């Protein structure tokens with residue numbers, strides 16, 4: 231068990247080469263539809279499916295299509311794989327600029343790790359924790375604070391054993407969900423009439439998951455995590471139990487390698503047209519690719535940037551307008567701070583400019599490397615502002631250097647991890663999982679199970695491949 235602490239990935243953070251075609255081979259492949267009746271060159275019929283996006287969902291869909299004997303083409307806007315997963319190096323350490331941690335109940339992810347022989351590692355347990363109280367921030371021993379947080383969270387998610395009787399089939403008790411799905415996390419906290427002390431212990435964490443404001447996150451989004459974790463705080467605390475030793479991008483790469491896909495980087499898709507027989511995909515450069523089917527595995531927030539014809543079904547269109555990837559606060563910040571701050575975790579209060587911090591490593595020169603998530607109003611590009619925000623919790627230290635990945639202002643995600651808004655599960659979930667003609671949708675923003683996770687992205691990639699494969 232991870233440190234016996236509730237101080238997990240979400241509570242604390244909450245936080246390439248491939249088989250690319252050779253340069254110059256990116257010429258447009260005219261689709262049969264556009265070929266104006268002329269003979270179809272052989273290369274045009276090369277791909278059985280086009281997968282848009284090379285994150286966990288896209289590479290999984292590509293690999294599953296390959297396993298069904300089909301040839302996938304992957305089109306990726308960035309110059310790298312991984313999307314909201316990005317393993318890099320900074321300050322001499324391997325750093326995850328996006329998703330990092332695994333819960334032991336990530337069944338699909340662990341299956342993939344085993345398949346490709348990738349190992350996981352765990353971080354040392356925190357020694358102390360700073361939490362807000364009505365009298366200001368206080369430092370606690372984990373064994374004191376963890377049970378107190380657990381007791382409050384159990385109240386927040388009370389009822390979820392009934393309404394999420396089957397955590398991986400969230401709509402199994404849709405009848406019971408009608409009363410809870412419209413509730414925001416904030417509405418639930420208000421209804422519970424918690425003491426000021428209890429509220430301070432959990433509000434910051436819940437607001438962080440919702441992108442900075444607990445009114446934006448659905449109670450059911452986090453209650454489903456609670457259910458997937460086994461309805462206990464011990465389970466919840468396991469959300470940061472492990473990370474992938476070689477980095478999360480290593481698993482994305484392994485899956486993509488197995489897909490034996492042709493991958494084109496720097497290839498943003500601007501339009502996807504389904505003429506009933508084939509799907510024609512247009513890129514920003516005007517190149518066109520076609521295949522019998524396509525899987526759209528870009529972040530749900532990005533669907534609205536692609537022109538679909540026929541147009542997106544009503545619920546898909548609504549979902550992408552509302553967004554599922556959290557906003558406006560989803561920057562992952564790696565901070566090199568002066569001195570040895572110890573293995574300390576920090577949870578800010580709702581509205582604090584630093585939402586949460588977790589320790590990562592002690593550097594050889596004695597400085598410490600910490601991971602933080604931003605809260606409302608922080609200029610994440612200004613070290614002095616970040617330093618001032620950190621000093622609120624750790625007055626003795628100084629931010630010497632930082633590496634920040636702001637997923638909300640990232641052009642290809644325009645939001646952070648997936649987290650449904652109030653009412654979105656019942657209004658949108660079943661419909662957005664449905665294909666639109668020859669086009670299926672995948673992503674960590676729309677799984678049945680773990681939303682906002684690797685596990686959810688893998689689940690959805692498998693589903694989408696299964697939906698389109700029979701149409702080829």
Ligand SMILES: Cc1cc2nc3c(=O)[nH]c(=O)nc-3n(C[C@H](O)[C@H](O)[C@H](O)COP(=O)(O)OP(=O)(O)OC[C@H]3O[C@@H](n4cnc5c(N)ncnc54)[C@H](O)[C@@H]3O)c2cc1C
Nearest residue numbers: 283285286287307313314329330331499673674682683684
């Ligand atoms: C800060 C942060 C922390 C997180 N922490 C965790 C964690 O600890 N554990 C966990 O399990 N999950 C975590 N997550 C969530 C997890 O990273 C995501 O759920 C998952 O990686 C999403 O995968 P995806 O394939 O659905 O989307 P993405 O990874 O976003 O992949 C989509 C791909 O589509 C591409 N794309 C976008 N538009 C276009 C276009 N027009 N044309 C072509 N390509 C396009 C993008 O460049 C991207 O590569 C975190 C996320 C963030 C942001």
